[in-house]
Amino acid sequence: MTADDGSYRRPFWTIERRDGVVGLLFVAPQLVGIVLFVLVPLALVFWYSLHEWNVLANTFTFKGAANYRKLLEDPTLPEVLGATALFSAGLVVLNLGLALALALLVNQKLRGIVVFRTLFFSPVVVSLVAWTIVWGFLLQANGTINGFLGALGIEGPNWLRHPTTAMISVVVVQVFKNVGLNMVLFLAALQGVPNELYEAARVDGAPRFKQFRRITLPLISPTILLTSIITVVGSLQVFAQIAVLTQGGPGVSTTVLVYYLYQQAFQFHLFGYGSTLAILLFVIVLTLTVLQWQMRRRLVFYEN
Amino acid sequence: MAPVTLRQVQKRYGELTVIKGADIAIADGEFVVLVGPSGCGKSTLLRMIAGLEPISGGTVSIGGRVVNDVEPKDRDIAMVFQNYALYPHMTVATNMGFSLEHRGGSKAEIAERVRWAADILGLAPLLDRYPRQLSGGQRQRVAMGRAIVRSPQVFLFDEPLSNLDAQLRVQMRGEIKALHQRLGTTMIYVTHDQVEAMTMADRIVVLNKGNIEQIGAPLDLYDQPANRFVAGFIGSPAMNFIPGRLAAAGFVSDAGAALPLPPGAAPAFAGAALYGVRPEHLDLADDGLPARVRLVEPMGSETHLTLDAAGVPLLAALRRRVHLAPGALVHLRPEPAEAHLFDAETGHRLPPA
Amino acid sequence: MKTELSPRLKLVLYGLLCVLAVPFVFPTWWMVTSSMKPVSDIFAFPPALIPTTYDFSSYADVFRLQPFARQYFNSAYIAAVVTAGTMLVASFSGYAFARIRFPGHNALFLVVLTGLLIPSEVTIVPLFRMFLKWGMINTHWPLILVPIFGAPSVFATFVMRQFFIALPGELEEAARVDGLSRLKIFWTIALPLARPALAAVAIFTFLHSWNLYLEPVVYLSNPSVFTLPQALTQYVDAYGGPMWNIQLAAATLTALPVLLVFIVAQKHFVEGLAHTGLKG
Numbered sequence: 001m002t003a004d005d006g007s008y009r010r011p012f013w014t015i016e017r018r019d020g021v022v023g024l025l026f027v028a029p030q031l032v033g034i035v036l037f038v039l040v041p042l043a044l045v046f047w048y049s050l051h052e053w054n055v056l057a058n059t060f061t062f063k064g065a066a067n068y069r070k071l072l073e074d075p076t077l078p079e080v081l082g083a084t085a086l087f088s089a090g091l092v093v094l095n096l097g098l099a100l101a102l103a104l105l106v107n108q109k110l111r112g113i114v115v116f117r118t119l120f121f122s123p124v125v126v127s128l129v130a131w132t133i134v135w136g137f138l139l140q141a142n143g144t145i146n147g148f149l150g151a152l153g154i155e156g157p158n159w160l161r162h163p164t165t166a167m168i169s170v171v172v173v174q175v176f177k178n179v180g181l182n183m184v185l186f187l188a189a190l191q192g193v194p195n196e197l198y199e200a201a202r203v204d205g206a207p208r209f210k211q212f213r214r215i216t217l218p219l220i221s222p223t224i225l226l227t228s229i230i231t232v233v234g235s236l237q238v239f240a241q242i243a244v245l246t247q248g249g250p251g252v253s254t255t256v257l258v259y260y261l262y263q264q265a266f267q268f269h270l271f272g273y274g275s276t277l278a279i280l281l282f283v284i285v286l287t288l289t290v291l292q293w294q295m296r297r298r299l300v301f302y303e304n
Numbered sequence: 305m306a307p308v309t310l311r312q313v314q315k316r317y318g319e320l321t322v323i324k325g326a327d328i329a330i331a332d333g334e335f336v337v338l339v340g341p342s343g344c345g346k347s348t349l350l351r352m353i354a355g356l357e358p359i360s361g362g363t364v365s366i367g368g369r370v371v372n373d374v375e376p377k378d379r380d381i382a383m384v385f386q387n388y389a390l391y392p393h394m395t396v397a398t399n400m401g402f403s404l405e406h407r408g409g410s411k412a413e414i415a416e417r418v419r420w421a422a423d424i425l426g427l428a429p430l431l432d433r434y435p436r437q438l439s440g441g442q443r444q445r446v447a448m449g450r451a452i453v454r455s456p457q458v459f460l461f462d463e464p465l466s467n468l469d470a471q472l473r474v475q476m477r478g479e480i481k482a483l484h485q486r487l488g489t490t491m492i493y494v495t496h497d498q499v500e501a502m503t504m505a506d507r508i509v510v511l512n513k514g515n516i517e518q519i520g521a522p523l524d525l526y527d528q529p530a531n532r533f534v535a536g537f538i539g540s541p542a543m544n545f546i547p548g549r550l551a552a553a554g555f556v557s558d559a560g561a562a563l564p565l566p567p568g569a570a571p572a573f574a575g576a577a578l579y580g581v582r583p584e585h586l587d588l589a590d591d592g593l594p595a596r597v598r599l600v601e602p603m604g605s606e607t608h609l610t611l612d613a614a615g616v617p618l619l620a621a622l623r624r625r626v627h628l629a630p631g632a633l634v635h636l637r638p639e640p641a642e643a644h645l646f647d648a649e650t651g652h653r654l655p656p657a
Numbered sequence: 658m659k660t661e662l663s664p665r666l667k668l669v670l671y672g673l674l675c676v677l678a679v680p681f682v683f684p685t686w687w688m689v690t691s692s693m694k695p696v697s698d699i700f701a702f703p704p705a706l707i708p709t710t711y712d713f714s715s716y717a718d719v720f721r722l723q724p725f726a727r728q729y730f731n732s733a734y735i736a737a738v739v740t741a742g743t744m745l746v747a748s749f750s751g752y753a754f755a756r757i758r759f760p761g762h763n764a765l766f767l768v769v770l771t772g773l774l775i776p777s778e779v780t781i782v783p784l785f786r787m788f789l790k791w792g793m794i795n796t797h798w799p800l801i802l803v804p805i806f807g808a809p810s811v812f813a814t815f816v817m818r819q820f821f822i823a824l825p826g827e828l829e830e831a832a833r834v835d836g837l838s839r840l841k842i843f844w845t846i847a848l849p850l851a852r853p854a855l856a857a858v859a860i861f862t863f864l865h866s867w868n869l870y871l872e873p874v875v876y877l878s879n880p881s882v883f884t885l886p887q888a889l890t891q892y893v894d895a896y897g898g899p900m901w902n903i904q905l906a907a908a909t910l911t912a913l914p915v916l917l918v919f920i921v922a923q924k925h926f927v928e929g930l931a932h933t934g935l936k937g
Contacts, residue, residue, distance in 0.1 A: 008363045008370045015373060016358050016758070022839045023757030030750040030769060030814060033806020038772050041780035041787070048782060102677070108662065108670060118923050119678045125919040126685060128868040129886035130908035134688040137901055144687065147702045176680050237776050240870035244890055258778045258871070265782050266875055275782045282779045289774060356830050377836035389827035393849045403835035450835075 042282070048275035055269050067276040076252055076260070083167065084256040088235040090171040095231050096224070098175060099182035104212075106183070107190045117187070121180035128177065132244040135173040136160070139245075163253035166246050170254050174241050178234075182227045189223035190216065222296075229292050233285055257281050306367030306380075306457040306490060307332045308353065314361035315348050315514075322348055324514045325362065330492065330507075335484050337493045339501040340511035341537070346494045347462055349511070353492060354383050354460050367457055377406075382451035383460040387467065388443045390435040390450075397422075397431040400449045407454075421449040424483070441472045448480070452487065461493040465500065477503060498538050502526070510534050532651035535580050535644055541608070543580045544618045546593075547648060550577035555645065559614030561593045564640040572655060576648035581638040583608070583621035589637035597632045611636070689913065692716070692906040699902055715906035723888055724881050725907065732885040732911075735800050736866040742805035743813050743862045744855055751817025752843050756829065766818075772811030777803065778871065785875055799876045800869060800884070809865055813858040820854035821847060856925055867915065885911045 049067050053060045071077065106117045123131055138144045139159040146156030159165045193216060201211045217224075239258045242248055248255035248263070255263070261281065265274025308330040315323035323345045330336045338346040351357035353364055355376035363370045371379050382403075390399050400421060401414040409417070422428045425445045435443055444464060451459055461480070465473045481504050484491050495501055501508045502522045510517040510525065510533070517537075518530040529535035535543045548557035551574050555563045563579050595613035602625065609620040609628070613636070620636060628634065645654040662670070686706070691699045695712040698705065719725050753759070754766050777784075788799045804810060824847060832842045848855075873887045880891065889911060892903040 008372060011373050013373075014358070015355065015375060019757055019839060020759035023753040023759030023762065026749040026753035026757065026843075027759075027765060027769070029746050029806060030810065031765060033746070033802075033810070034769055034772055034808075037784065037803050037807030038775055038780065039768070041783035042771075042775055044783035044786075045780055048786075053786070105670065105674060105677075110662070110667060110670060110674075116674045116678060118920065120681050121923075122685065122916060122919065123681055125864065125915050127886065127889075127908070127911040127915065129870060129889045130688065130912040131684065133889060133899070133904050133908050134684040136899070137691070137905065138684060138687065142700060144704055147704060151703065172680075176684075180681070233776065237778055239778070240868070240886065243870070243874070261778065261781075262871065262875075266785075271782050271786075278779045278782060282775060285776055285779075286774055351830075354830075354834060356833065376830075376833045381834065383831070383834045385827040385831060387825060387827050389825065389831035391828065391831075391846060402832075406836040406841070450831075 045275045045278050045282075048272055049279050050272075052270070052272040055271070063272060067272050070273060071276050071280065076255075079252050080255050080257055080260045083252065083254055084236065086167055087171060087238065087254070087256050088232060090167070091174055091235040091238075092228065092231050094171060094175045095179050095182060096228055099179050099186055099227070100224075102179065102183040103186035103190055107187055117184075120183055123177045124180045126177075128240050129244055131177050132173060132241050135169070136245050139169055139173075160246050161250055163250055166250060166254050170238075170241055170245055173245065174235075174238060177241075182231065185223055185227050186220065189220040193219045225292065225296050229289060232288055232292065236281065236285055236288075257284070308458055308490060308492065309365045310349075310353070310362065311365075312362035313349070313352060313359060313364060315345065315352065315357065316360040322514050323352075323360075326516055328509055328516070328519065330490060333488050333490055335481075335491045335493065335504060335506045336509060337495060337501040337505035337507075338509045338511060339495055339498055339537075340517075342496055343513075344511040345514045346496075346511050350460055350462055350492060350494045353458075354381055355379055380457040381460055382454055382456040382458075383462065384444075384447045384451050384464045386463040388435075388447040390443055390446055392435050394434075395431065396427060396433050396435070396438070396446050396449075399435070399446060400427075400431075400453050403450065403454050417453045418449075421453045424452065424486070425449045425479075440468055441476065444468060444472075444476060445479075448483070452483070455487075455489075457490065459489055459491040461491065463495055464493075465495070466497070473500075480504065499540060502538070508538075510537060512537075528653070529580075529644065530653055532578060532580070532646045535646065535653075539582055541583045541619050541621060543582050543644070544586070544616075545646075546579040546581070546613070546616050546618075548577060548579055550574060550645060550654065555579050557593070557613075557616070559616070561613075563593065563638060564643070566640055566643045566645070573647065577654060578646040578648050578651075579638075580644035580646060582642065583619040584623075585639040585642035586618070586620040586636050587622065587639070588620075588626065589635050592635045592637040595634055595636055597628050597630050597634060599630060600626075600628055609634075685912065685916070688905050689909050692902065692909045694902070696902045699905075715902040716910070718900075718903045719892070719907045719910065722903065723883075723891060725888060725910075727881055728883045728885055728888040729910070731797065731882060732867060735797055735884060736863050738801055739804045739866040740859050740862045742801070743810045744858055746805055747810050747813035747858060748817045748848060748851065748855065749843070751814045751819075752821050752847055754814070755818045755821035755824075756847070757839070769811055769814060772808035773815070775808055777808050780808075781871065781875060788876060794876055795879050795882055796876075797882065800866070800872055803872070804862070804866055804869075809862070813862060816854055816858055816861075817851065820851050824850060 050062060050064060051060055052063050052067075102120050106113055106120065140146075141158040141161070143159075145159070149156040157165045159169045197215050197219075198211055201215055206214065236256075237258060238256060239262065242254055242256060242259045243262075246254045248259050252260075257277065258281065261274050261277040264270045264277060308328075310326050310328040313323060313326045314321065326349060328336070338349060340346050348357055352359050353366075355371065355374065359372050363372055365371060366379055366381070391402065394402065397415075397418050401418045404414045404417060418431070419428070422431055425448060427442075427445055427449055430438065430442060430446070435446070438446065444467075447464070464480075465476050468476060477500060480491075480493075493500075493504065505522055507519060507521055508525055509519045512533050518525060518534045520528075522538075525534055525538045529538060529543075532545070536545070546557050546563070548555055548563070554565050555577065557563060557579065593613055595611040595618055597609055598612055599610035601608040601610070605623070607622045607624065607626050609622065609626070611618045611620060611634070618636070646652065647654055687704075690706065690708055692715055693711050693713060694705075694708045695710060696715075698708065698710065698712075750769065754762060754769070784799065784803065785794075788794055791798075793799055828846055828850075829842050832846045837845065868886060869884065870886045873884045877883055877887065880888070883891070889904060889907050892900045892907060894900055
């Protein structure tokens with residue numbers, strides 16, 4: 001009890017201080033986790049990239065910039081980066097384009113449209129490897145897809161054994177797997193556009209296409225930006241699909257960076273070089289994210 | 305029940321000082337309204353009393369105890385929020401009994417208190433509903449019920465009626481006032497609506513830009529505003545101000561019209577002054593302040609005239625019907641007993657009350 | 658775009674929707690039906706959309722060739738633990754970052770956000786070495802600890818934070834006046850109201866854990882600790898070629914339960930996911 005006699009002095013444990021301690025306790029588990037499982041490993045991966053670690057002999061030797069020199073001279077790397085770029089670009093363009101188209105379609109006032117929404121979304125919840133295995137089955141030389149093509153008089157290629165068709169296949173399989181997710185996000189954004197705006201545009205006599213370009217696109221642009229960042233970063237992390245469908249082949253035509261990293265580190269046990277590739281992956285992800293974030297000023301409309 | 309005392313209470317956000325040392329002494333059982341335009345600091349002041357906002361300087365005491373660093377829950381206060389802040393996932397009964405649950409009351413006791421509060425506020429048939437199933441007025445009532453179940457020492461209200469429509473606002477105004485008379489608890493009430501302040505308060509605290517402009521009973525503020533701000537803020541429609549000069553001879557407007565001085569206003573002051581007169585204290589006359597009619601608004605019981613007196617906008621509220629066309633030239637006579645004089649520079653009342 | 662469509666346009670749209678639905682639906686359908694056909698039938702042409710003769714011997718083989726039930730349990734319990742753990746860690750942290758002013762909250766939030774910028778593939782080598790040193794290779798710890806506390810949970814934290822920021826502050830202030838401590842406010846007021854966001858977090862986290870592939874491949878080499886995605890690819894013949902009928906049966910067992918849950922609760926799924934704060 002503090003008497004009200006004008007001599008009040010604040011205690012050390014003020015309400016704000018006590019609350020602040022509670023706040024720190026609330027974030028502590030995650031902070032410790034981030035330090036232990038993200039920041040420390042990130043520092044270590046730099047450190048490892050300067051070393052070679054032999055698991056079998058359990059030796060850890062300093063190699064200086066040797067791994068980085070190797071990175072520059074690696075004759076396979078340009079092809080790997082090419083495949084990575086091709087895969088990511090193809091995936092992002094197809095995924096976002098199809099997602100937007102599907103979102104516009106399932107946003108129509110049609111009976112039973114919810115069923116179609118569910119169908120387009122369903123592959124998202126199908127186990128990734130299961131989905132990939134089925135497509136591997138369908139895409140075989142004597143598989144079902146070529147069976148149907150044959151019935152139409154077309155001789156289908158051996159999809160997963162030709163460089164071009166293999167790349168197309170892994171992209172398309174991945175697009176169908178996850179496009180439903182972006183579709184739902186776009187759908188939510190589309191439904192967030194106030195109907196009055198379309199009514200106003202119709203009163204103003206704007207044709208549908210113009211309504212889409214001048215009203216819909218600007219208003220859902222924040223969603224487009226965020227989904228594209230997520231999709232781009234996600235495309236760089238693709239591993240299971242490649243491992244199951246093509247093992248990076250034929251040749252290295254579908255060996256994307258993450259798969260290459262895995263091969264170098266965990267199949268050839270070149271952990272130092274694998275770490276160097278991880279640094280490269282980190283730099284690419286960082287650059288692309290920053291670039292996209294920079295672009296938001298020019299491309300994204302914000303309400304405030 | 306308890307008195308609440310604020311001594312030199314300050315609120316700073318970094319460099320910015322939003323409350324510049326407020327001194328308010330609220331007596332036990334008093335109904336005090338903090339009123340002022342938005343951004344004047346009235347809600348911040350209330351939240352500091354509640355303990356929801358840290359106090360940067362000075363002390364707040366409730367019942368003789370300094371509560372600056374006492375948790376809201378230990379201050380023995382209850383608060384009604386602007387948006388009601390009802391827990392959407394609990395029924396009306398749970399909402400009302402929630403604070404008792406956390407103070408270790410038995411189930412039967414809580415039920416009894418809730419029943420008691422519900423009876424006072426007419427909420428008994430709604431106890432099993434969820435907030436989303438209630439109308440705005442009902443939600444408001446539940447928020448009040450939640451506050452009274454605990455019989456706290458002080459009630460705090462933060463613009464509780466501003467989300468209601470005009471008719472409901474008038475009704476709830478009466479109910480809160482009746483509640484105060486019934487419970488006799490100290491109440492501190494924040495609003496930007498001077499009509500609410502006038503009709504409900506025992507005393508009003510007028511705030512402006514973090515300063516207390518005046519503290520007093522409603523009619524005292526109306527009759528003896530301490531400065532230009534209070535004069536303009538209290539009363540509706542707002543007071544007219546005519547700039548001019550005050551000298552031994554009397555008040556002469558900038559346009560050259562001489563206006564009658566209030567009785568007993570010995571002009572010890574000479575210089576630029578404002579002549580304040582409320583619209584209801586202006587009347588048409590054969591001579592006096594010349595003004596041109598701009599707008600005539602018949603209200604039924606009153607007629608409001610918007611006028612222009614040599615560039616000074618004026619409003620006159622006449623308690624009768626008049627037939628005037630816009631553009632007509634009229635003469636206005638203020639009622640001398642109801643006129644006010646203010647120092648044009650400082651805004652202070654002349655002579656100080 | 659809510660204008661009434663003409664009957665003709667409707668017909669065109671339905672046609673388009675049906676054609677588009679084929680690559681989304683057919684693979685799953687084909688997986689389920691083919692797994693129930695005799696081996697000789699699965700490559701038959703023209704393909705039978707519904708099996709002419711049923712043969713469930715592939716399902717028996719799934720369990721005969723690998724400890725599949727054990728692997729199924731591994732995946733299920735790991736996903737359950739990771740989902741519950743992430744919901745807990747992310748809602749505590751997301752709440753604090755949204756609601757509590759503690760010293761350095763902005764800087765610490767940036768530290769947490771780095772998890773979004775650093776894909777787990779980048780740190781897999783040092784993590785592997787760490788878990789090797791801790792003797793956790795061939796255990797499930799790496800698949801549990803990293804998702805709950807590491808980078809994958811950051812997205813969940815972000816979603817929770819966005820939700821809590823939008824929650825009216827008055828509710829918590831009312832709770833403070835009502836006598837609740839911060840922990841109780843979080844637990845009895847904020848968290849129950851965060852159900853949509855929690856649903857989104859749960860779905861994302863479960864699917865992420867259920868689909869995890871690189872990590873199990875790196876950390877696990879003993880079939881009895883395998884998770885499902887890894888186990889599915891192990892059904893190969895002596896030449897390394899896939900035993901299709903068995904792989905499809907195992908894939909069906911893996912995919913179907915989640916798919917059924919999704920169909921039953923699809924409204925919550927789609928609403929939950931739309932509620933991730935990604936609307937900008």
